[in-house]
Amino acid sequence: GAGVSQSPSNKVTEKGKDVELRCDPISGHTALYWYRQRLGQGLEFLIYFQGNSAPDKSGLPSDRFSAERTGESVSTLTIQRTQQEDSAVYLCASSSDRGKRGNQPQHFGDGTRLSIL
């Protein structure tokens, strides 16, 4: 079946602009995660959605970052007033972890490479 799909694959924008990144999870996966990967670094957790529960936003680095998810489908990550330090690859993952236990593997998309000029 189809995997996690992210769009756009690449985004170049000017400092100060807003950007919106999209993630289509695997059908039936209730859990959805966003991570940020800066050059030469590991992945940082940003936000987690589980069904209709309130999202875990504990990883969002500032109030310029926000994310939404409609039910168990598409999610969008929005970055307002972008800064150069926002340049990174943004990865989305989904899993079938309905029990919030964390023992189900996460399936990753190919990411959106964001470059802020």
Added chain:
Amino acid sequence: AQSVTQLGSHVSVSEGALVLLRCNYSSSVPPYLFWYVQYPNQGLQLLLKYTSAATLVKGINGFEAEFKKSETSFHLTKPSAHMSDAAEYFCAVSVDYGGTSYGKLTFGQGTILTVHP
């Protein structure tokens, strides 16, 4: 809070040689452990996972890892390296605090594996 340390940001081996990528974790509760591989310009692909069953875990592409609680380690090995194994490898941990962990992954910094002919 949990953490992951990957020893060695770069590992270089000859084709046919043993691959050993080191991962140590820190967690106050029994962890779930994962190894992911990332090829250039792609997302992360799950190699294997430990979720409290057998301590020796076999994954895809001939990789395996052993969970050693006494050493808080989860090292990744492969008996004979192939050129196609060249990639970046990430060790990750999630924990279950009685259903409140949300499954978010904490990643190590990654190890770039180079395979020489």
